[in-house]
Amino acid sequence: MQHSVPTLSRRNLGKAGLALLSAAALPRVAAAQVPATVQPLASTRVVRPELLRRAMSAFHRHGAQIARRDRIAIADFSQPSSQPRFYLIDMASGMTTTLLVAHGSGSDPAHTGFLQRFSNAEGSNASSEGAFVASDYYVGKHGLSQRLIGLDPTNSNALSRALVVHAAWYANPDMLRTHGQLGRSQGCFAVSEGDLQQVFARLGEGRMIYSAKV
Numbered sequence: 001m002q003h004s005v006p007t008l009s010r011r012n013l014g015k016a017g018l019a020l021l022s023a024a025a026l027p028r029v030a031a032a033q034v035p036a037t038v039q040p041l042a043s044t045r046v047v048r049p050e051l052l053r054r055a056m057s058a059f060h061r062h063g064a065q066i067a068r069r070d071r072i073a074i075a076d077f078s079q080p081s082s083q084p085r086f087y088l089i090d091m092a093s094g095m096t097t098t099l100l101v102a103h104g105s106g107s108d109p110a111h112t113g114f115l116q117r118f119s120n121a122e123g124s125n126a127s128s129e130g131a132f133v134a135s136d137y138y139v140g141k142h143g144l145s146q147r148l149i150g151l152d153p154t155n156s157n158a159l160s161r162a163l164v165v166h167a168a169w170y171a172n173p174d175m176l177r178t179h180g181q182l183g184r185s186q187g188c189f190a191v192s193e194g195d196l197q198q199v200f201a202r203l204g205e206g207r208m209i210y211s212a213k214v
Helices: 010-024 049-061 174-179 196-203
Strands: 071-076 086-090 096-099 130-140 143-150 164-167 189-191 208-212
Touching (some): 049 208, 130 164
Antiparallel strands (some): 130 208
């Protein structure tokens, strides 16, 4: 179940950015308020200030291509795959929730659990850096998935490379108990099978995902 939120004005967006940066200075923030049918995500954390500043800069730079500006997602690939590092942020309140997300095998050839590099190249199987806008849903080999459109030169091939948001068994929390880290995708934002519905409910179409290692 998803509720629409009024589009923020430029003034309110500026205020939201300041609120988010202020929230990032706190040790923890409260879990975001969500519809009763949506369960809380894996944990509550805050985005590191420098990463948040870059994401906000991208958010404003690509504003004309981001139809829905009430929430954004940030993937912090400086953290290992064993940590919740996919942040879903409410732009009005600064409330943040996080969950696990896998990176591409081409970004971590030795399977260390840490992203080593980004790539925009076809066939690289690597994660890409930059701002994406979430597009339409479809059913593919991973079940219900969501296409992504890359907005930067560093991820301009996202659509042709089929970089999407999808669920995968290798992104489930039990991978941490047995292997200490998640498996790897082919560059997609692969989340836990149990989290996919929640991600789609919060992200929806027309919102930005920002991916970086800062």
